[in-house]
Amino acid sequence: MTDPTPPATPREQTGPDWLVELRGLVLMLAAVITFHSLVAKPFYIPSISMMPNLLVGDRLVVSKYPYGWSWVSASFHVLPRSHVRLFPATPEYGDIVIAVPPNRDEDYIKRVVALPGDRIAVVGGQIVLNGKPVPQVPQAPLILPIDANQPCDPDDFPGLRFRGPDGRGYCELPIYRETMPNGATYRIIDHRDEPLDHYPEIRVPAGHVFLMGDNRDNSADSRAPIESNGLGGPVPLSSIGGRAEFITFSLDGSETWNPLSWWNALRSGRAWTRLRPMIVGQRH
Numbered sequence: 001m002t003d004p005t006p007p008a009t010p011r012e013q014t015g016p017d018w019l020v021e022l023r024g025l026v027l028m029l030a031a032v033i034t035f036h037s038l039v040a041k042p043f044y045i046p047s048i049s050m051m052p053n054l055l056v057g058d059r060l061v062v063s064k065y066p067y068g069w070s071w072v073s074a075s076f077h078v079l080p081r082s083h084v085r086l087f088p089a090t091p092e093y094g095d096i097v098i099a100v101p102p103n104r105d106e107d108y109i110k111r112v113v114a115l116p117g118d119r120i121a122v123v124g125g126q127i128v129l130n131g132k133p134v135p136q137v138p139q140a141p142l143i144l145p146i147d148a149n150q151p152c153d154p155d156d157f158p159g160l161r162f163r164g165p166d167g168r169g170y171c172e173l174p175i176y177r178e179t180m181p182n183g184a185t186y187r188i189i190d191h192r193d194e195p196l197d198h199y200p201e202i203r204v205p206a207g208h209v210f211l212m213g214d215n216r217d218n219s220a221d222s223r224a225p226i227e228s229n230g231l232g233g234p235v236p237l238s239s240i241g242g243r244a245e246f247i248t249f250s251l252d253g254s255e256t257w258n259p260l261s262w263w264n265a266l267r268s269g270r271a272w273t274r275l276r277p278m279i280v281g282q283r284h
Helices: 018-038 259-265
Strands: 040-044 058-063 096-099 108-114 119-123 126-129 136-145 161-163 169-179 184-188 199-203 208-212 240-250
Touching: 018 040, 040 240, 096 208, 108 126, 136 184
Parallel strands: none
Antiparallel strands: 040 058, 058 240, 096 108, 096 240, 108 208, 119 126, 119 199, 136 169, 161 169, 169 184
């Protein structure tokens, strides 16, 4: 006898499976957050404190693992502050690092100029490290085109604006080359006498580093008190969130919300610039 019951047929899909879609989005978001927390993340330069090496509008990549992982490694700084670090390591002189101040959950970008146990002072704008002045050699001025992200504000760079033969405005920045004891060398700006050019000698505690911006007259760094939005002295290594590696691209500030405008706003010659300092040979 023939079975009158017809065979079952697969149920037709009438629309997207929202549970599956949501799970995929959650997994993708978790992967991005994990990558940002443990491997690398993008970073945007919002201030002039690291000129001439970093300009407002630069986008760069920060690696998260060189000094180990701590509370500051997590994206958005959602973990409670702690001095615990996993796989800890100490930065080197001249490294550009991301640091979080003790009273705010903001990312600062500065350069390591003193290590744990060092004695550091600043005399007339020159670093004195363990009793020895860090060499600063004058170099030819850096001529930067003025744009929306680099207006060469007269309050920050008095008397340094000029108009070139092409009719465009430029900023003439006085440059020194600073060389640390390990041979790490990089450019800095120091063009006027400021209170932060004078800092009494201190000893950097164990587990801390001393950070300064390359634009020495316009940087709220370890020299500046917390009340002035500075770092308030040496920074715990547990508050160092990574090392700047290279610039991906840079925008001059003329872009709009429309991505099509970004092409014309690109600054030439900055993409893929390496941010690790040059090493000129071991110094003793």
